[in-house]
Amino acid sequence: MPTHTGKALFKYAMTAKNTFILALIMLAIGVAAELAGPFLARTMIDDHMLAIERPFYETTVPNEQTVSYDGRYFKRGDRFAEDEVKGQEVRILQTGTSFVFVDEPVTQTDGDRTYNSGVLAIEYNGRTDQYSAVKLAPKELFAFYKPELPGIITLVGWYFAFLAIAIVMEFGKTYWLQSSANKVIQKLRVDVYSHIQRLPVNYFDNLPAGKVVSRVTNDTEAVKDLFIAVLANFFSGIINMLGVYVALFLLDVRLGFICLFVVPIIWLWVVLYRKFATKYNTIIRSRLSEINAMINESIQGMSIIRIFRREGQTKEEFENLNNDYMNHQNKMLNLNALTSHNLVNVIRSLAFAIVLWYFGSAQLTGAGIISLGVLYAFVDVLGRLFQPITGMVNQLAALDSSMVSAGRVFKLMDEPGEDVTDGGMPRYKGNVEFKNVSFAYKKDYVLKNISFEAKQGQTIALVGHTGSGKSSIINLLFRFYDPQMGTITIDGQDVTTLPKQWIRQHMGIVLQDPYLFTGTIASNVSLGDQRISRASVEKALADVGATRILQHLPKGLDEPVVEKGSTLSAGERQLISFARALAFDPAILILDEATANIDTETEALIQSALEVLKRGRTTFIIAHRLSTIRNADQILVLHRGEIVERGSHEELLAQGGRYYQMYRLQLGAAETEAQPQTAGPVASRTAVNPT
Template identity: 40%
Template sequence: MKKGIGVIVMANNREIDYERSQGGRVLKRLLAYAKPYWHWMAFAFLLVLGITGLELLRPILIGEAIDKYIGNGNFQGVQKIALIYLIVLVLSFVFNFLQTWILQNTGQTIIYNIRQEVFEHVHKLSLRFFDITPVGKIVTRITNDVEALNEMFANILVKLLKNIVKIIGIAVVMLSIDLRMSIYSFILLPFIIGLTVLFKSISRATYRVARTKITAINTYLSEHITGMKLIQIFAREQEKYKEFEYKSKDLFRANYREMMVFAIFRPSIYMLSIISLVIIIGVGGDSVLNGTISMGTLYIFIQYIGSFFEPIQDLAEQLGTMQSAMASAEKIFYILDEEPLITNPEKPVILHEVKGRIEFEHVWFAYEGENWILKDVSFVIEPGQKIAFVGATGAGKSSILNLIGRYYDIQKGKITVDGVDIKEMDTDQLRGAIGQVQQDVFIFTGDIKSNIRLKEEGITEEEIKAAAVYVNASRFIDNLEHTYDEPVTERGATLSAGERQLISFARTLAYNPSILVMDEATANIDTETEQLIQEALNKLMEGRTTIMVAHRLSTIQHADKIIVMHKGRIRESGTHQQLLNQNGIYKKLYELQLQ
């Protein structure tokens, strides 16, 4: 399959356009995830109102103590205020504990649900999506970007409301105590609002860039750690180090710009709060000396000024965190809005049994536009037949295998299995009836047994062992220290290519497919192991419709029919001997390999 760089660039541009088009819809979609837990969120908000009220009450209690009791030497009054103050602190602790527990628990539950939804949706997407989307990008969406939403659900939403309520509450209380002092307190408010709006607009852009750079570095790491063996074989460590350093500096610069936004904003708000405090002390001190206000009132205003600017600072930073969450959400929703190209029909045809008759009727197929990989291809494979496809690289052989399992849809023509158009069949039944044996066998982290069963609990241990014995895989498995429980690492790095291939045969046999598809199944295998594999293949193919792709013609001479592909078209077909007698493309390929 050809994956053009231009296609990947177009996909990236489409993602950027998508993010810009979202506007205010992102927050609305995010809040929908919190809807099932609205009662907990509402209770947390009520606790926040209680916490805010208690915080507003504390300076008033101290001010009352100063004016009513301390100045008059009334110790009993001071004790009374101290007891009330203690009760307020205890209630604040209890409310804060309950609010934090509720929000963290609810936030983690919501994040769990989002992560599950994204992972489940990714599994539904067509192979074309994975052709043009790097693995590192998908991993970043499911891990980093989803986790970035946690802070929003666990803290930010309710704290935003808390700070808004606190700002309004402080303003109302200050205005009710002394209008003149309040006006002096709020004189710098327009400058604060202007700074906050500016911070919000700049932070959104910096967060979006930072998330993009994190994705880029994760993509790079995923690709190059997987290909580390190749890098070391060609001694490209220094060059790759320089490439990584460049991407790492990109991320550093993005994070630095993000940090600078905070570094400028917070001190600016703090400076304005100090100026306001100086104004209050100057105006309030003069008023106390003139007897216009009491010392307790001045204390309340001094405390409230600090409390007034603090939630404004927090509010702006929380808005910044919200921007980060919004940037991550845009990228998550881009994946969730990606529609699978292959979908089940509303009323799929369910076959009682898949016998394995396959027919291609004038099939035309292209991965992109009209760059046809297959051109007017027609053939029939009867149940139990063994058919091989040969031809030069890019002739369309592997594409035919992908189309049989409907991993891609054709543009013209028709593909049927047992007389039913595969577009009308249940996709799970179709793919479940096809056993795939690939050249590059993927082994998951786990053990031998789990890699044969692949989480299908219906396959018993006896069936696993029987399948391994039947395809000769037991010959090496029985020699392992833990036999079928032997741990294996990602991609089966501790196993040889032949051992991985034998495991894939056992895996295929355990699922008992009606149709067997093999793409270069014996490539890159040593001669001794190839004999075992060839014997296993012969057993595996018994009674099954088998479709093979191979460059080594010696491995497919026994096929009932060999179809020769050339530039997307069928040029020749017949048995091995018939094709040699035709003196065409097949004979040239055969003689070339003999030489």
């Protein structure tokens, strides 16, 4: 996996930085609003519910903050104005489930309290203080709570207000994070697909199409999950954790420091988890690519599989791949089971145990290190700390899988591509010259010291056995590859000095097995080029003789083409391919055994069209059926990467060499024996099309 995966992901995230920033701001606001709840609860408990045990003083000025009891008025001490006079101090204290009224100051309220026969006893540090007390009836107790109700109602209102803010912010955060992620993935997919278009042809020589498809679809989809689910959870988790720790330190610094032990544990956990998970996920993504490649290959070759009865073997190969994929998936499941909720629960229990043991025990023994409201709020906030941790832990598997997939995507994008140069060049004449060209795909040279010249309007035929170098010459002409030695020129200009797209702009090719795209017949002729009008499409099809053959189609030129033209015959597909080449009006035309798959009747139809197609163009023909190149201006006979013979059809027959032997084999020994080897013109007259 490339080391710069994180940087590359960050770079793509910055393409939607505005919405990402907005989502993070809403996330921070939502976290703050959500964490306000424990603080409101603390205030409610300490300042209102438990504050009834604070000192009360007798007053002569009744108002909404005073309590009427036994014909006297009392008000909590912290609610007197500076100029108000405080009367007799009294206390309301809880004993068990009851409250008592003590009509005098109480020195120490912490400790064990007991009430019996009008006497309140408070035991603290081995000393017992006793006070005269009166047990309060529920109605009397409520009178002391009544002044607290406005404050409690206000806090409840604030709680619901913050809850509404949190809900709105959660919706906004989720929406903007996901929309940002969709925007990022949209750009990533476009960039990956564009980069595939720029990759040199040799990159695809050893890489199955299914693996490339897996990079563009499955792996980018996993990266989408990274932005939508994983990063959303991790962003939320980190901001939540930061907010929780701020809240913990605001509540009590000692409690905050104690709970910091969670951070290094989580960090160590993630590091160890990814060490094992990355290894498994790398294999899982690789196996998934291989499965896609095999499925693609099997569908493409389904007829061959069935003809040769290889269904069983193909199924076994697929099952082996699928089993290996499942085994590593199970390893990931085991890893996730060992390192998910169990560890979270252990850390949570450990944190609660420490807090409750250290502070809760002190509170119960009367030491009063912190207030009950602070302890409640702290436990509430601490519980919220583990919610984002659980969310992040649940996404660890997806995080690692997404990072592995992202690494595969960016590895593909790191492959050097061909420079794309805008613009074009005027249509060249098509004078082609190879000068001492030698070329090797790897180590061994497949072309050795090739030299020839093709002038404008000439037809050059390349013949030879399989592996002789015919296709390699065409690959060099298209600049799919560049030679290691020698030069190739068009109109006297070295092709390596020209942008590849400019050269190919004026080249056309007709393959032995033409490739048709999903669409219509018309779109396959024009390939969507706006410069080629409907009339030009119709003329091109008419010129190659396709109109009569295709007229039986219900929708004519708008007949749908599906799955590489599987509903059309080989001849019909070839005619469309010829029309495509003619419509683009190339200066250099390559025919790769273009009539090999066409029946005799169709071949006769397009032979005259071929003459029209070749007129004024430099034409290269890769031929196996030698009868189709009798009129070529120059025939190059290749053998093991070298030109061993060259000349016209008659000249090569007169030489009686390799070309003559090839022609003799195709024409039939009986017929060629009647032809004098040296009588070129006679051979020319008597040679007939063997097909």
